[in-house]
Amino acid sequence: MRAVLVLYFKYFLHWDDDLATSIYHTFVALCYLTPILGAIVADSWLGKFKTIIYLSVVYAIGQVTMAVSAVHDITDTDRDGTPNNMTFHVVLSMLGLFLIALGTGGIKPCVAAFGGDQFNDNQEKQRRTFFSVFYLCINGGSLLSTIITPILRAQNCGIYSQEKCYSLAFGVPAALMLVALLVFISGSGMYYKAEPEGNIMLDVCKCIGFAIKNRYRHRSQQYPKKQHWMDWAEAKYSKLLIAQIKMVLKVLFLYIPLPMFWTLFDQKGSRWTLQATNMDGNFGLLVIQPDQMQTVNPILILTLVPIMDSLIYPLIKKCGLNFTPLRRMTVGMLMAAIAFVCAALVQIEIDKTLPTFPSTSQSQVKLLNMGSNPVSVKLPGNDALTLPAAQTSEEFFTFEAGDISVSIGEVTKNIALANGARQTLLIPSNISEEWLLSGGLTSKPQEGNNAIRFINGMNITVNISTSAAKFEPIEPSYYSNYSNIKNGKILFEIWSGSQSCEYSKEFGYGSSYTFFIPSTLVFGPTCQESITAAEDIKPNSVSMALQIPQYFFITAGEVMFSVTGLAFSYSQAPSNMKAVLQAGWLFTVAIGNFIVLIVAELAKLPKQWAEYILFASLLVAVCIIFSIMAYFYTYIDPTEIEAQFKKSIIDDDDDDKKKTEVEMVRKDSDDSHDDSDDDSNKDKRTQM
Numbered sequence: 001m002r003a004v005l006v007l008y009f010k011y012f013l014h015w016d017d018d019l020a021t022s023i024y025h026t027f028v029a030l031c032y033l034t035p036i037l038g039a040i041v042a043d044s045w046l047g048k049f050k051t052i053i054y055l056s057v058v059y060a061i062g063q064v065t066m067a068v069s070a071v072h073d074i075t076d077t078d079r080d081g082t083p084n085n086m087t088f089h090v091v092l093s094m095l096g097l098f099l100i101a102l103g104t105g106g107i108k109p110c111v112a113a114f115g116g117d118q119f120n121d122n123q124e125k126q127r128r129t130f131f132s133v134f135y136l137c138i139n140g141g142s143l144l145s146t147i148i149t150p151i152l153r154a155q156n157c158g159i160y161s162q163e164k165c166y167s168l169a170f171g172v173p174a175a176l177m178l179v180a181l182l183v184f185i186s187g188s189g190m191y192y193k194a195e196p197e198g199n200i201m202l203d204v205c206k207c208i209g210f211a212i213k214n215r216y217r218h219r220s221q222q223y224p225k226k227q228h229w230m231d232w233a234e235a236k237y238s239k240l241l242i243a244q245i246k247m248v249l250k251v252l253f254l255y256i257p258l259p260m261f262w263t264l265f266d267q268k269g270s271r272w273t274l275q276a277t278n279m280d281g282n283f284g285l286l287v288i289q290p291d292q293m294q295t296v297n298p299i300l301i302l303t304l305v306p307i308m309d310s311l312i313y314p315l316i317k318k319c320g321l322n323f324t325p326l327r328r329m330t331v332g333m334l335m336a337a338i339a340f341v342c343a344a345l346v347q348i349e350i351d352k353t354l355p356t357f358p359s360t361s362q363s364q365v366k367l368l369n370m371g372s373n374p375v376s377v378k379l380p381g382n383d384a385l386t387l388p389a390a391q392t393s394e395e396f397f398t399f400e401a402g403d404i405s406v407s408i409g410e411v412t413k414n415i416a417l418a419n420g421a422r423q424t425l426l427i428p429s430n431i432s433e434e435w436l437l438s439g440g441l442t443s444k445p446q447e448g449n450n451a452i453r454f455i456n457g458m459n460i461t462v463n464i465s466t467s468a469a470k471f472e473p474i475e476p477s478y479y480s481n482y483s484n485i486k487n488g489k490i491l492f493e494i495w496s497g498s499q500s501c502e503y504s505k506e507f508g509y510g511s512s513y514t515f516f517i518p519s520t521l522v523f524g525p526t527c528q529e530s531i532t533a534a535e536d537i538k539p540n541s542v543s544m545a546l547q548i549p550q551y552f553f554i555t556a557g558e559v560m561f562s563v564t565g566l567a568f569s570y571s572q573a574p575s576n577m578k579a580v581l582q583a584g585w586l587f588t589v590a591i592g593n594f595i596v597l598i599v600a601e602l603a604k605l606p607k608q609w610a611e612y613i614l615f616a617s618l619l620v621a622v623c624i625i626f627s628i629m630a631y632f633y634t635y636i637d638p639t640e641i642e643a644q645f646k647k648s649i650i651d652d653d654d655d656d657k658k659k660t661e662v663e664m665v666r667k668d669s670d671d672s673h674d675d676s677d678d679d680s681n682k683d684k685r686t687q688m
Contacts, residue, residue, distance in 0.1 A: 001063070001100070002028070003146045003291045004153045004169050006270045007277070011446050012070060012166055013090060018604075021270045022597045027097050028266055029593035034105025036583045040201060042106070048114040049193045055106020056181045062099030063174030069093040070166035073159040081161035096170075109582070117194050136302075143298040149173070150289040164447065204245055204580050207237045240645045244574040247638055251572050252584050254326075254629055260622040261561055262592025263599075264336045264615050268294060268554060270596075272343065275608070276547060277448060278350050280509055280540045282487070290448065293547055300555035308559050325568035326630035332561030333623040337616040339553035344612035346546045351609065353541050356398075357442050363417035364396035365404075366440070368534070370457045370477065371429030372520055378407040387427070390457065390518040392534040396422060406435075422536075424514065426455065428477060438479045440536055441512050448509040448540065449484040455516045456480075458496075462517060465493040474517075482512075494531075499523035503531050508539030574638045 005027070009020035042051040068074075069092035075085035083089050112134055119127040149169050157165035211233035218232065226232055230242050230249070276290035316323045358364045369375050369387040378384045379397055387393065401419040405412055411431050417423065422440035438455070445451040456462050456474040464471040468490050469483035491504045494517065501523045503515075516532040569581045605611045 001066070001145075001149065001170060001173055002269050003149045003273075003294055004166065006273050007153070007291055007447070008070065008093075008166050008169075010274070011164065012072070013086065013093070017271075017274050018600050020274070021267075021600050024270045025266065025593040025596040025600075027101060028269075029590040030098070030101035031104045031108075032586045032590040032593070034101055035108040035586055036105075036201070038105030038107075039109040039583065042110050043196055043200075044198055044202065045196055047193060047196045048110040048117065049188070049191060051106045052110050052114060053181070053185060055103045056177065056184075057103075058099050059103025059107060060174055060177045060181065062096045062101075062103055063170060063177055065092060065096030065099060067167045067171035067174055069096055070170055072163055073161070076160060079160040081158070081163045108586075114191075118192055139298045139301050143295055143302075145173070146295040146298065147292060150291040153291070154289055200576055201580050201583055203241070204248070204577070207233050207241060207245055210236055211242075239648075240642065243641065243645050244577055244638075247636065247641065248573050248577045248580050250633075250636075251569050251581060254626075254633065255584050255588050257622045257626040257629070258565070258588040259592035259595060260619050261333050261336055261557070262589045263595040264340055264619055265554060265558060266589075266593055267596060267615075268297060268551070271608070271612075272547065272550070275343065275347060275350065276544055277446075278354065278444065278510060278540055279542050279544045279547070281448070281544045282508070283543075283545065287487070288544055290544075293544055293551070296548060296551040297555050297558075300552060301559065304556060304559045305563065324630075324635075325564050325571075326626075326633060328560045328564040329568070330623055330627045330630060332557040332559070332564065333619055333626065335553045335557030335560065337619040337623065339550045339557065340612045340616035340619070342550035342553060343547075344609040344616070346542070346550065347607075347609035347612060349546065350542050351607070353538060354444070355396075355537050358398060358420050358422060360420045361401055362398055363401045363419060364398050364422045364440075365415070365417060365437075366396045366422075366424045366534070366536070367393040367427060368424055368455065368514075368516060369427050370455070370516070370519070371427070371431075372518070373429075375408050375427060375431070377427070380404050390516060390520070390532050392424070392514070392516070392532070424536075426477070426479070429457075429519065436477070436479075440514075441482065444510045444537060445484060445512060449486060450507045450510070450539070451482040451484055451512040451537075453482045453514055454480045455514060457516060457518045458521060459519065460496050462494055462496045465495065466490060479514075494521075494523075494527060496523070501525065501527035503527055505533065508541075510537070511535065511539035512537035572636060572638065574642055 002024075006020050006024045009015045009023060010017065013020075015023070038051060038055060042048045046054065069089050072081060072083050072089075075083040075088055077084045112131065115130055115134060116127055119130065149172075152172055153164055153166055153169040155165040155168060156162035157168060208230070211230050214232040214235060215226075215229055228246060230246055233242055273291050273294065276293050279290070281288035281290065281292075313323065367377055367385070367387055369389060369391055372389045374386055374388050376384050376386050380399065382397065385393060399417060401417055403414045403416050406415050406425065408427065408431050413435060415425060415435070415437065417437075418439075420442065422442050423437045424440060426436040426438060428435065441451055452469070454462075454464055454471065454474055456476060456478055459476050461473050461475055463473050464480065466485075468485040471480050471483060474480050485507060487507050487509050489504060489506045491502060494501055494503060501521075502525070505513075512535075514534040514536055516534065518530060518532065521527055521530045566585065569585065570578055573581050599611070599615070603611060603614060605614065
């Protein structure tokens with residue numbers, strides 16, 4: 001669902017790029033915060049099985065809510081394909097996303113752990129196989145979803161008008177989720193369901209809270225200092241638990257710079273997808289949707305993980321380099337920074353192909369000669385321009401908004417230009433007649449569509465027929481509204497009464513054309529040569545293939561950073577503290593997405609490539625800090641440390657036991673001595 005979410009915000013809810021990006025990352029952040037709560041609920045109250053069921057239902061309801069929110073016909077009262085009550089759709093979609101984020105909290109932390117619970121201690125090999133298959137299924141599902149969901153979105157559906165089918169893209173996953181839930185419930189009798197035993201995260205939080213509170217109470221100098229601030233918890237908690245928390249805090253301290261990596265990584269689903277909307281997805285035999293480019297990530301994950309483990313890391317080791325886990329993570333962060341530099345370079349190439357639209361204080365105008373003879377046109381601040389018959393000027397002329405004088409021969413007219421608008425000045429064959437201004441587009445057509453319109457230069461009304469769009473009859477010397485069509489070769493039939501002819505054109509992505517039907521048109525088998533095609537906005541010409549390097553670097557960074565980071569964290573923490581580290585890891589992902597919100601809302605950089613460079617620079621700076629922290633980090637063996645503490649506790653117990661025995665022997669000796677004195681005194685009394 002995340003594959004199409006940012007496009008749903010932009011094209012269905014009509015949000016700008018910054019707002020769409022902000023809400024997207026807010027949703028992702030929630031999806032990584034709720035699993036912490038879900039793990040606590042599962043371990044302390046409901047158990048994993050019930051938590052999975054209850055919150056999966058919540059998840060499915062959220063998906064259904066999203067599907068309903070994407071049905072434009074619900075509020076499309078005028079049946080033009082655009083919802084008339086956008087507030088209804090926004091509220092419903094936000095509710096759906098909240099329920100999905102909440103449901104994720106029961107699925108993300110519990111499913112893998114519940115599967116691991118099904119194996120006994122003597123089935124370690126089978127458990128490892130399960131986790132490998134589980135990880136493979138996750139990436140396989142991610143791959144399929146990023147392929148299929150954009151295909152569903154690209155379909156047209158609707159009751160009264162055909163629009164992009166976001167409801168289908170959200171509805172199919174909802175149906176599949178319900179089916180999966182029913183299958184999971186049907187196997188209830190075969191599962192081992194561990195009872196909730198309490199969540200270690202709560203114990204850790206209580207211990208830390210007590211240590212801080214106790215340290216504050218004893219802040220006076222009259223109290224002796226402790227070696228570590230956690231030692232203030234010894235009054236209530238065991239030394240073993242305190243030692244385990246110290247080990248965890250040491251790793252969590254290294255987590256402080258990590259959110260910046262996720263700040264960059266998760267933008268492949270937002271900024272990079274929006275970047276792809278201005279690119280050409282035609283790969284020859286294959287046409288890629290902008291949101292399908294994300295499939296490169298799971299494909300590379302499935303490819304790079306075994307290559308890294310079996311080839312790259314062993315090769316580095318043979319070269320005599322000590323490529324420690326923290327060094328791998330550092331290199332992974334640099335890889336992500338390089339990925340954003342690549343994204344910036346791609347954006348620069350895209351910007352070169354984008355038209356320069358007028359500012360709010362400017363206006364742009366293009367000229368169209370509708371006559372059958374060339375004309376010479378004089379515009380303010382420009383040399384005289386000769387327009388051939390039935391042709392347009394090559395470019396738009398930019399003026400400060402207001403009235404301008406346009407001269408053709410001895411005829412001069414004042415033309416009122418609108419602020420921030422692009423317009424085409426229609427010059428009739430008889431220049432003494434009225435000159436019309438037709439409005440144009442001031443942004444690229446959305447979703448890679450092509451916006452086209454026709455101008456009728458004939459003296460009769462003409463009709464345009466095509467399966468790709470619907471046009472109203474066009475009056476003489478007038479123009480049609482814009483219609484959006486997909487890429488590919490489109491055939492148009494131009495007819496009036498019983499006369500007709502055909503015109504065809506190959507369209508790319510994101511272009512805008514004005515087709516002029518001249519007065520000299522002769523209806524017949526074809527009118528291909530007669531019609532003038534004026535390109536108002538160039539089609540996307542930068543190939544989506546240029547995004548592959550940035551996806552490669554970000555995925556390589558993910559493999560070196562994320563996979564290695566989790567393995568390192570688990571190796572440095574006690575066995576009963578894995579959940580705490582998992583919570584800390586998920587928290588870094590959430591914080592990283594919140595950082596995107598801050599930068600997107602505060603930076604407001606005029607160029608997108610500059611924002612990419614900013615993120616890359618921030619990550620490099622953070623990477624330097626992390627490398628310094630890693631340099632001073634000392635690797636530990638938690639198992640050995642725990643064993644030493646347990647041995648120390650046992651030795652202390654033995655010492656206490658011996659001390660108690662000595663005291664008991666001493667007490668028995670004293671009692672025996674007292675009894676002997678009593679007997680002696682008794683004998684003395686008897687003698688007396």
